[in-house]
Amino acid sequence: MxxxxxxxxxxxxxxxxxxxxxxxxxxxxxxxxxxxxxxxGERAAIGHRRLAVIDVAGGVQPMTxxxxxxxxxxxYSGEVYNHHELRAELRAHGHVFHTRSDTEVVLRAYAExxxxxxxxxxxxxxxxxxxxxxxxxxxVRDRLGVKPLFWAAVxxxxxxxxxxxxxxxxxxxxxxxxxxxxxxxxxxLFNTGPTVWSGVREVEPGGLLVLDRDGMRERRYWQLEAGxxxxxxxxxxxxIGTLVSxxxxxxxxxxxxxxxxxxxxxxxxVLAALLADxxxxxxxxxxxxxxxxxxxxxxxxxxxxxxxxxxxxxxxxIEAGAYIGTDHSTVVLDPRALLDLEHRKAVVVARDSPIxxxxxxxxxxxxxGEIRRHSTVALSGEAADEVFGGYPWFHNPKAxxxxxxxxxxxxxxxxxxxxxxxxxxxxxxxxxxxxxxxxAAVPHLDGETPTEHRQREMQHLSLTRWLRQLxxxxxxxxxxxxxxxxxxxxxxxxxxxxxxxxxALKSFDGREKSLLRAAxxxxxxxxxxxxxxxxxxxxxxxxYNRGLQDLARDALSLEQVRALADETRLKPxxxxxxxxxxxxxxxxxxxxxxLALWLDHHxxxxxx
Numbered sequence: 095m096x097x098x099x100x101x102x103x104x105x106x107x108x109x110x111x112x113x114x115x116x117x118x119x120x121x122x123x124x125x126x127x128x129x130x131x132x133x134x135g136e137r138a139a140i141g142h143r144r145l146a147v148i149d150v151a152g153g154v155q156p157m158t159x160x161x162x163x164x165x166x167x168x169x170y171s172g173e174v175y176n177h178h179e180l181r182a183e184l185r186a187h188g189h190v191f192h193t194r195s196d197t198e199v200v201l202r203a204y205a206e207x208x209x210x211x212x213x214x215x216x217x218x219x220x221x222x223x224x225x226x227x228x229x230x231x232x233x234v235r236d237r238l239g240v241k242p243l244f245w246a247a248v249x250x251x252x253x254x255x256x257x258x259x260x261x262x263x264x265x266x267x268x269x270x271x272x273x274x275x276x277x278x279x280x281x282x283l284f285n286t287g288p289t290v291w292s293g294v295r296e297v298e299p300g301g302l303l304v305l306d307r308d309g310m311r312e313r314r315y316w317q318l319e320a321g322x323x324x325x326x327x328x329x330x331x332x333x334i335g336t337l338v339s340x341x342x343x344x345x346x347x348x349x350x351x352x353x354x355x356x357x358x359x360x361x362x363x364v365l366a367a368l369l370a371d372x373x374x375x376x377x378x379x380x381x382x383x384x385x386x387x388x389x390x391x392x393x394x395x396x397x398x399x400x401x402x403x404x405x406x407x408x409x410x411x412i413e414a415g416a417y418i419g420t421d422h423s424t425v426v427l428d429p430r431a432l433l434d435l436e437h438r439k440a441v442v443v444a445r446d447s448p449i450x451x452x453x454x455x456x457x458x459x460x461x462x463g464e465i466r467r468h469s470t471v472a473l474s475g476e477a478a479d480e481v482f483g484g485y486p487w488f489h490n491p492k493a494x495x496x497x498x499x500x501x502x503x504x505x506x507x508x509x510x511x512x513x514x515x516x517x518x519x520x521x522x523x524x525x526x527x528x529x530x531x532x533x534a535a536v537p538h539l540d541g542e543t544p545t546e547h548r549q550r551e552m553q554h555l556s557l558t559r560w561l562r563q564l565x566x567x568x569x570x571x572x573x574x575x576x577x578x579x580x581x582x583x584x585x586x587x588x589x590x591x592x593x594x595x596x597x598a599l600k601s602f603d604g605r606e607k608s609l610l611r612a613a614x615x616x617x618x619x620x621x622x623x624x625x626x627x628x629x630x631x632x633x634x635x636x637x638y639n640r641g642l643q644d645l646a647r648d649a650l651s652l653e654q655v656r657a658l659a660d661e662t663r664l665k666p667x668x669x670x671x672x673x674x675x676x677x678x679x680x681x682x683x684x685x686x687x688x689l690a691l692w693l694d695h696h697x698x699x700x701x702x
Contacts, residue, residue: 096155097122097573098169098222098243099260100140102231102305105250108139115139117263122256124444125171125573131156133167137251138224138231141260142169145576147348147471152193157201165226168201171256172219172241173580175344180214204232212302212315216344216587218580220297222254230306237316237586238477238557239286239299240565246294252305257570258294258446262696267293272701273517276658277524279449280510283499284559285528290447292701299562316586318554320537323594330599333591335613341585342368342473346376350470353384355579356422358410359628360611360618361475361484365582367418367617369473384469385420387411388461390429392635407631410622417619425464429633432456433641439691444574445566448692452684453638454630455571462575470578476564477583480556481592482607483600484627487552494548498529501560511685512660517702532559549597557589632677639672639680646683649690654700659686 099118101108108115115132119141123130126143133140133156142155158164174180177196180203185191189202196217203211204223209232218240223232233254235243245254248266261267270292279290286298297303300316325333342365346352354366366385373381389408408424415422431437432453441455442448465472479485487493487500496503502525513519536554538547565581572579583589592600595609602608611623646668649655664686667679675683692698 096145096169096171097125097143097256097260098141098171098220099253099255100138100169100222100224101248101251101253101264102138102224103248103251104137104229104307107136109134109136111139114264115141118253118255118260119143121260121263124576125256127576129154133158133164133224135167135224135226137229138167140167140169140222140224145470145573145578147173147350147578149193149195150349153195153197155197157197159201159205166201166205167224167226168197168204168221170197170200170219170221172217172221172236173345173347173578174200174215174217174219175347176214176216209234209302209304216585218584220256228306230304233297233303234315235297235299235301237300238565238584238589239296239562240569240581240584242566242569243297244289244294245297245303252303252310254297256573258289258291259443261294269696269698270701271698273519276513276517276702277519277521279447280513280519281521281524281528282449282502282510283525283528283532284562286558286562290449291698299558318537318557318590318593320539320550321590321594322539323596323599325595327599327602330595331609331612334588334609337585337588337591338364338582338610338613339368341582341588343372344585345473345580345582346372348471351384351468352471352473353386353465353469354420355472355474356385356387356411356415356420357475357628357630358387358407358412358414358622359475359625360607360614360622361478361583363414363418363618363622364610364614365473365475366414366420367614370418370420382419382421385411385415385418385422386461386465386472387422387424388457388631389424389426390457390631390633390635391426392429392633407628410625413619414622417622418617425461427457427460427633429453429635429638430641431460432633432638433645435645435691438687439695440574441571442688442691443695444570446570446696448689449685450567450688452642452681452688454632455567457633458567458630459571459574462572462577466575466577470576471580472572472577473580473582474568475583476568476581477557477561477589478607478610479627480553480561481583481589482610483549483553483597484606485556485560486627487556488549489601489606494552498525499532499555499559500552511682511689512663514656514658514660517658546597549600550593553593557593636673639675642680642683642687643668643672643675645687649686652690652693654693655686655690657700658689 122143128146129144140156157168159166174196177199184202212234219236220241220243246267272292275290303312356366370383493500
C-alpha cells in the first residue's frame, strides 16, 4: 500500500520541475513511510511513497520497464491478489521478471495488454502508467473504489494523486471550495466523481482515464450488472461460502506482520475465523493470528443503546477470539482523549474534508496507531452489510417506501451540520435531483417483482454510494498511520454474485444477512451468528459530550465558521445537558469542530 502522485503535460518540460514533484510526493509520506522516489521525463513527472508489504527489497517505485531508457513508468498503490497467476501467464508470453512484487506484474501486464490490464486484475488498487512511447498517461482505479485516486486539470494535461493534499502542492491547483463543493460535502449523498474541492475529481470506481495528445477520455471497465440467478438456496449458500473463503484467504499474503479486526459482529468474526484456519494450514496448528477490537474505558458502565447500536461489543469480541483461537487484544481508549485537538486535527488532515463522524473517526485513528505497533496489514469486514442486506433500511417498510436515499432516514437533517441559510444551497433540490440520477443508474431484470425491484435499488445505492464513504474513511485513517487495510467482502466476484441473488434468498430466515449467516455456520459462536447488527462503537460518557460542547462553542467563535454554520439551529445542541445529548445533535457538534479544524489547516478559498 502506498501513495501515488504526478502529472503529465504537453505544454511544459517536466524535467525542470523536480521541486514540485518532490513536494507533491512528500505530502503522502504517511501513506508510505518506508521509502519514496520520483521519476522525471519531458512530458511527465511521477512520484511515489511506499509502504512495503510484498517483496520489501524488490518493489521499489516508481518502477520502470528498464533502467536506462525506460519506455514505461509505473506508480502503483494497492494489492493485486491474482499476481501469481498473472505472472505465470506473462512468463508464457516471454516476459522476464526481476522481483517478486505484484507491482512488477502490473507493469509487465500493461506492457502486454495496454489499458485492458484493468480487466485482468483482482484486488484493490490505484495506479498510473506513463507510456513514453505512446506519450500517454493511464490512470486506473479498482472496481469498488477501495483505493482512492484524484485528479485535476493543469495546463496541457492533468495531475493525479492518492489524496487531494498532494494536488495542492502543485502550483496550478489551489484548495478552492464553491457552492457545489459544500453540497457534495454536506448533502451526504456520496457521489462518485465530484469532491468538496472545486476542480478536483475522483477516478470512478471501476474506471480508468487516458490522457494523450488527442485529449482526455474516461470510461468504466467494470460496474454492477443485473444477471439471472439460477442457484437454489443450498447452492447459493455453498457458493457464498466458497467466495467469502477464497476472498479472505487470497488476502493473507504479506511479507510483514498481519492481523484482523474483530469487533464481535458476524462480518469480522467470519473473516478472522477463515484467516486463522488458513494460517494454521500454512504454518502449523499452533499458529495464531492477532485480532483487535476497540472499546472505551466508560463503556461497560455508560453504554446506552441508540439508533445505531444495540449492545456493547467487547464481550462478543472476546468470546469470538476465544472461539476462533486468535491472539486477541482490546484497545481501550479514554473518552476524554478523543477531545484532544491534535488527534482530531490529524484526522481532518488525513481526510482532506470537513465531513466525518467525530469521535468514531478519532478512535479509529487511535486504534490504527496501536495496531501499527505490531502489524502492517489488517483485514476488515467493510461491505458485508451492503453485500448481504445488513442495514435497517433493507428491512424497514418506511425506508423502502421513502423517495430518497435510505440512510438519510437514519442520519437525517438532525445529524447533518446545518449550513447558513444565507448561502442558499437549495440542498433539497440537490438531493432530489441526485436521487433520481442514482435510481436511473440501477440495472434491473425484466419481470422483477416490485419487492425485487426496490431491493435491487437499495443494494445498488448502498454499494455505489454509502459504501464509498466507509471505504474512504478506512483508507484515509489507516494510511495516515502507515497501516494497510484489506477488505475481502469487496471482492468483485462476491459482490456481483450476491447482487444477482434475489431478495427472497438474501432474507430467507426473515433476518438481515441470511446468506452470510448460513454460510458461516461453525465459524463463529452462536451468540455472534445471531447477534443483531451493531455499528462501530461510540463513547457515551457525559464528560465527552460536555467537552464537545465546549469545543463547538470555541469553533463558533470564529468568523469563518459562523459564515458557514447556522448558529440558530445549533443552539439547542449547545444548550442540552451533556447527559441528555442525543446522537444526532452530538454529530452536528462534531461537524462544527471538524469544520473549524479543516478551515484552519487547509485554508480553502471559499467561492460562495
